[in-house]
Amino acid sequence: xxxxxxxxxxxxxxxxxxxxxxxxxxxxxxxxxxxxxxxxxxxxxxxxxxxxxxxxxxxxxxxxxxxxxxxxxxxxxxxxxxxxxxxxxxxxxxxxxxxxxxxxxxxxxxxxxxxxxxxxxxxxxxxxxxxxxxxxxxxxxxxxxxxxxxxxxxxxxxxxxxxxxxxxxxxxxxxxxxxxxxxxxxxxxxxxxxxxxxxxxxxxxxxxxxxxxxx
Numbered sequence: 001x002x003x004x005x006x007x008x009x010x011x012x013x014x015x016x017x018x019x020x021x022x023x024x025x026x027x028x029x030x031x032x033x034x035x036x037x038x039x040x041x042x043x044x045x046x047x048x049x050x051x052x053x054x055x056x057x058x059x060x061x062x063x064x065x066x067x068x069x070x071x072x073x074x075x076x077x078x079x080x081x082x083x084x085x086x087x088x089x090x091x092x093x094x095x096x097x098x099x100x101x102x103x104x105x106x107x108x109x110x111x112x113x114x115x116x117x118x119x120x121x122x123x124x125x126x127x128x129x130x131x132x133x134x135x136x137x138x139x140x141x142x143x144x145x146x147x148x149x150x151x152x153x154x155x156x157x158x159x160x161x162x163x164x165x166x167x168x169x170x171x172x173x174x175x176x177x178x179x180x181x182x183x184x185x186x187x188x189x190x191x192x193x194x195x196x197x198x199x200x201x202x203x204x205x206x207x208x209x210x211x212x213x214x215x
Contacts, residue, residue, distance in 0.1 A: 002146045003145075009142040012111075013134045013142070019130050020131045117183060136196050137199065178197040178198040182198060
């Protein structure tokens with residue numbers, strides 16, 4: 001699960017680093033002219049470039065064989081049977097949806113706000129923000145997902161019963177301080193350090209939430 005969860009961090013880091021590189025090549029121009037599309041805003045060009053990168057990866061899906069279904073319910077069920085199956089296991093699916101939803105609110109909301117904060121408060125350029133946040137996501141976010149998986153396996157091997165909720169609560173408490181004090185940091189270095197701590201810890205929280213409630 002930890003290795004699987006690293007994919008989102010690697011993709012997010014690639015988007016930040018690639019987007020920062022595109023913005024650096026554009027410079028301070030508010031808009032640029034590109035073939036076929038005409039004149040577009042600089043931030044729109046970043047989104048276009050990120051989308052184009054995903055097309056070759058999406059085509060790889062056609063190289064994957066359809067997996068063999070091992071459950072009679074999943075092999076030929078319609079929508080009605082699917083909802084009946086979910087309803088019979090509501091104690092699993094409802095907490096899963098709630099926890100994942102809250103995790104996405106925290107991660108996405110914070111991720112969208114932080115670049116603007118560093119630009120407005122510390123007057124950093126968009127390429128500088130993209131480079132730093134991209135490296136943090138790649139190095140800290142991805143590694144924290146893997147480390148969390150290793151810690152869970154080690155705790156279970158040592159006989160700790162159901163360690164995922166306890167580990168998730170501890171990391172959640174540790175995440176609170178850097179998340180609150182990062183915007184109040186007196187220096188840019190302190191803000192980056194607190195952001196790095198929050199980034200790595202919030203990824204572990206999300207991984208543990210998915211592991212805890214996964215069917």
